[in-house]
Amino acid sequence: MQSRKQCCQICLLFSGIVLICIGASIIIFFEPVYEFVINYNLKFAPGKPAYDNWLRSPPVQTDYYFFNWTNAGNINASVKPEFSETGPYRFYEIKGKANVTWNENFVEYATTTTAFFDGKPSDRNLSDVITTINPVALSISYSTRFQNFWAKKLVSFGLSSKIQNISITKSVGELLYDGYDDPILGLLSKIMSAPKKGGFMFGRNGTAGLDGTYAMYYKNDEKFGTILRWNGESHMDYYKGNCNYIGGSAGEFLPLNRRRDRILLYSSDLCKTLVLNYVEDVTVKGVKGFKYSAEYGFDNGTEYPENSCFCTGECMPTGVFNVSSCRLGSPTMLSFPHFFNADPIYRDSVKGMRPNKTLHEFYMIVEPKAGIIMEVQAPMQVNMLLQPVSNIRLFQKVPKIVMPIFYVVHTAHLSDEIAEGLRFLQNLPDYGVYFLYSEVILGCIISAIGVCWIVLRHKSGGWSKKNKTTSIILPEQVPLNEKNTGIGWR
Template identity: 30%
Template sequence: MGSRSRARRAAAVLGFTGLLCAVLGAVMIVVVPTLIKQQVLKNVRIDPSSLSFNMWKEIPVPFYLSIYFFDIVNPDAILLGEKPQVQERGPYVYREFRHKSNITFNDNDTVSFLEYRSFQFQPDKSHGLESDYIVMPNILVLAAAMMMENKPMSLKLIMTLAFSTLGERAFMNRTVGEIMWGYEDPLIHLINKYLPNMFPFKGKFGLFAELNNSDSGLFTVFTGVKDFSRIHLVNKWNGLSKVKFWHSDQCNMINGTSGQMWAPFMTPETSLEFYSPEACRSMTLIYKESGTFEGIPTYRFVAPSTLFANGSVYPPNQGFCPCLESGIQNISTCRFNAPLFLSHPHFYNADPVLAEAVLGLHPNQEEHSLFLDVHPVSPCLLTCGG
């Protein structure tokens, strides 16, 4: 009898324990996701007390910038009217360091800041050295020639004489380091002397000379402390709520975030919007697929085929015109009228006539599409390409 009584008591205890575990499990299924969500919402806000504030202030994840150049194989033949032939060189990889400064919290639930960037060459990750020579178009000569297009004939003749006297040519042969970070050119000094303010730079000229150890403009973004629905969205850039480079209100709008963090708890229906100071415009990427990056779950967002489409193919882009073939965007209006264009590498997603006009281009989705990989719960940028 005693053993049966003990068995019944043990069964009762086990039954009660099982019921308690089931109840606790049901409660945790309901409560834990809510608690996790509350903690995520609390800690992704731009607030000195949040866990992510220091990461937002100075991104600890290493960024790497991979640069490829098209080395022109036949510059002399091009001047005789032959089709250009290029050879892709690179990547030349740079570690990019970012940190925010001049952080100022405003009364309207926004914070203003400058984000400084610096670059450090990584020879072990690169396929080549900064001392490699590259033959490419002489950007200064082409820019100066374009800027002279509507000037008086007398100025055009003076510029032509200057080109000849200074030995300037349509193509140049310079090192990667010079092309990236700057080189002395007597043409700059001549133009700054007789045509001040024509060029935005006074010393060396380089594709990234103005970006190294500089900021990308004054961003003012919503903190999400008072209104979480607007977290990380840009309120103003350089004091502007919209830019003035383009020919329609839609194209001039500053939409999305500054391009590093977005609102948490993304779904496949979410899109990524961000404003790019380098492109002088806002961009929208769309969800493609889920994946992992070093064991971390990610959502991949890609550029739609209409991103750089011209106004004929995609009417909303008419404001970015005057347009040429679809797939390249003229950004001369925000780059001192220099003949500069945006496109995907190798003219991917562009009118086929562009890639066919140059020997050595091989556009393909895997290597040349623009994408961002982000963590969907607390969306920080993990990888990108394009």
């Protein structure tokens, strides 16, 4: 019985010491372990969730809005073009990867985008009719603006023999993925390599590699998700100097441990690396994140002088980005919807523009620790520059205006399942600290109990020994029937 009590006392004391040591050790090494857990779950390798979602992304909501040109029959310098917004025409896009090739630190791939129309959110359908500028005729006129007199006359005759005015009226489906028969393209396709149909997205649905080949760094460190090369090159040749830089993320992965600074996104559709600056801390579904905005993403040097190298030829006022150099000479101009955050000159030259920051801001919300993108609103408006071209009959008397055609908004939101995981991830350090300190305190309490028990036992054992040495020895009892001659009986 005595040895069992001693064993319990020693075990109690030892358990308390072990709890204290384990708690102190975990507190010291918690951060490396925490980083290891995050890196393990975000590991980019076949069979891992991060890789599988990259190989075939979840559907992304994509809304198209067209600007219907309501006074297209009256185009001259004294009449402003008037537009009415029509939409949304909702699609869901699934991005896939093709021709994936692994290297030591990066992976090369081509992308494919498959779009599915969803007519449920509104009463809009792809048979809606839209009037807009003729992009084929306008592009041909723009490309010949510096040609000699006879070359322009030849082009003018060719255009006038095929079309009668500079606008077209087509269905939304034709203007997007279905395509439409164009007499000019029909003629050009017979004498050169040209598409037989017009359409802003014609031939792109499900076709791999149309936006080039990417090389992405996949090691999970401060460069994770960075685009190293596009089409085998680390720089473009569309602009001047640093504006040809290819870098930043493709918008799918971001490095861990984000800071309140900026994010770089490279897009071949934008023909540039887009800069998103930190705006504020926000909370999405209980998850804390950083919001980044591309407020001046289409600045040409007015707001940020370093962007002046984006000017190709004529430098336009801020807010409209000239991508003609990477669009085969087509006078395509990009902006935010309704010329949001652009110079007022663009809105003042047309009617019907109503910019709205809530609807038209390009922003991204990121969970800073894991670098996971929680929410995205990525709007982009496609415009075309209409300007007079001498000796081209259809265009020689038109005003110089940036004509809005349509805009597209890609949106993605945090799912409840991922939000739950991110909330746990963000709260894990707090949970860990509470647990570990509780463990240390519990270890101290248990150790204290063990020590007190041993001390009390020691003291109790000492008193027993003292009493044993001073105890009174009772005389031996002798049975009455036995006589003892040494004792007198009375």
